Amino acid sequence: MNRMVRRLSYGALLLTFFGAAVAQKVVTAPFEPDSGNLTIRCGILIDGVSDLPRTFQTIEIVDGRFSSVSSGNADVDLDLSVYTCMPGFIDTHTHIAEPVETANLSIFYTIGTEELQEASRVNAEITLAAGFTTVRNVGSYVGWSGRDLRDRINRGEIAGPRMQTAGFYLTIPGGGGDLVIPGFDEGEIPGRVRMGVARGPEEFRHRSEEAVAGGADVLKVIASGAVLAFGGVPGSPEMTPEEIQAVVEVAHAAGIKVTAHAHGAQSIKDAIGAGVDSIEHASFADDEAIAMAVKENVAFSMDVYNGSYIASVGREQGWPDEFIRKNDETTEAQRQVFTKAYEAGVPITFGTDSGVYPHGDNAKQFVVMVQRGMSPMDAIKAATSVAAAVIGWDEDVGTITAGRFGDLIAVRGDPLSNVSLLQDIDVVVKGGLVFRLDAGTNR
Numbered sequence: 001m002n003r004m005v006r007r008l009s010y011g012a013l014l015l016t017f018f019g020a021a022v023a024q025k026v027v028t029a030p031f032e033p034d035s036g037n038l039t040i041r042c043g044i045l046i047d048g049v050s051d052l053p054r055t056f057q058t059i060e061i062v063d064g065r066f067s068s069v070s071s072g073n074a075d076v077d078l079d080l081s082v083y084t085c086m087p088g089f090i091d092t093h094t095h096i097a098e099p100v101e102t103a104n105l106s107i108f109y110t111i112g113t114e115e116l117q118e119a120s121r122v123n124a125e126i127t128l129a130a131g132f133t134t135v136r137n138v139g140s141y142v143g144w145s146g147r148d149l150r151d152r153i154n155r156g157e158i159a160g161p162r163m164q165t166a167g168f169y170l171t172i173p174g175g176g177g178d179l180v181i182p183g184f185d186e187g188e189i190p191g192r193v194r195m196g197v198a199r200g201p202e203e204f205r206h207r208s209e210e211a212v213a214g215g216a217d218v219l220k221v222i223a224s225g226a227v228l229a230f231g232g233v234p235g236s237p238e239m240t241p242e243e244i245q246a247v248v249e250v251a252h253a254a255g256i257k258v259t260a261h262a263h264g265a266q267s268i269k270d271a272i273g274a275g276v277d278s279i280e281h282a283s284f285a286d287d288e289a290i291a292m293a294v295k296e297n298v299a300f301s302m303d304v305y306n307g308s309y310i311a312s313v314g315r316e317q318g319w320p321d322e323f324i325r326k327n328d329e330t331t332e333a334q335r336q337v338f339t340k341a342y343e344a345g346v347p348i349t350f351g352t353d354s355g356v357y358p359h360g361d362n363a364k365q366f367v368v369m370v371q372r373g374m375s376p377m378d379a380i381k382a383a384t385s386v387a388a389a390v391i392g393w394d395e396d397v398g399t400i401t402a403g404r405f406g407d408l409i410a411v412r413g414d415p416l417s418n419v420s421l422l423q424d425i426d427v428v429v430k431g432g433l434v435f436r437l438d439a440g441t442n443r
Helices: 113-129 145-154 201-214 241-253 265-273 287-296 306-317 321-344 362-371 376-382 385-391 419-423
Strands: 005-008 011-014 038-045 054-062 065-070 078-087 089-094 132-137 162-165 218-222 257-264 278-284 299-302 348-350 408-412 427-430 433-437
Touching: 054 078, 078 427, 089 348, 089 362, 089 385, 113 132, 113 145, 113 427, 113 433, 132 145, 132 385, 145 162, 201 218, 201 241, 218 241, 241 257, 241 265, 257 265, 265 278, 265 287, 278 287, 278 321, 287 321, 299 321, 299 385, 306 321, 306 362, 321 348, 348 362, 348 376, 348 385, 362 376, 362 419, 376 385, 376 419, 408 419
Parallel strands: 038 078, 089 132, 132 162, 218 257, 257 278, 278 299, 299 348
Antiparallel strands: 005 011, 038 054, 054 065, 078 408, 408 427, 427 433
């Protein structure tokens, strides 16, 4: 009996695809999120916690959450006996609520609400189909576009991953998160893209309070210069330790975490000393910064594939020479730091920056992570259980464990032997609802 009946907002949809006669995406919005009931048989199970996989496991999802995992032979709705099942991936560094063409930053001066919402919707669907069932949207130039996208996904109006959103960037005037572009007078810059610009601890405290009140799940500080920003030097400290600490105090009092965009060794140390919970990029971290991260259990979110993407696509599309140059200067340095940080025991989470996620290329990062010394199992954990703990959602996502949301992905074959398999996800289940089911999958 096929039990894959999805309760939709505007009625019921009975999914009756069999054998190879399936579409790549089998649930369409609007729908009632996290309402699915599904029994799945997996040939190999990587649960996100264990160091070794298990074979031939049956997974029961009831009302959107995992109910049981066993070696029983119950009747199943979805037979993945020749597949490897894993928890849905988590990307801790995306900017999903933005247009794809991020090199043309002036678009944020003029983009309309409807156009921005449509671009974000497309990004959300592509990201989910690529196997990322949870993301942390670490800031948007347009103040609350990420929050609005998150809320639309949560209401079931559109298909997309679970989202945390950092709201607007917290940055100094002219800093890496400030949308100042050569050739444009600052008077032309809309206020909605400069909501987090501040100077001094009290101003940053006020901006942080506004972000919390506006619905941010996490706060993001730009501790040092960005690669895709004009004028700044990646790694050069921008915010002071006192300014970062003011943000941390507001966030922690509200029960949310702080992540710091920081390339340079000094800005990384300043941010860790000020109490942040994670560091993005960490391209030029030195031994002292790595040791501090280990001691304070501060995670690094390192986008070690994104540099390759920018180098190829950026040159092809004529991105600003400054962006290309700074990308070239940071890419290899960051990958060397990745290896050192991993060997030292820094918690490392999976994160892809601006260029990769809108095209569904996120998972290409797994190959680089393994090439730079991380075991395939640890790379998967970086995108599942480790990431869930860092974003504070480990009671809900990141593992295939009873009680967690029924978020599961699958690939044909063994990714522990060939990690590149993760670049092409065959099955995506979120909350017990099937969002991707490639031709050839048995049901």
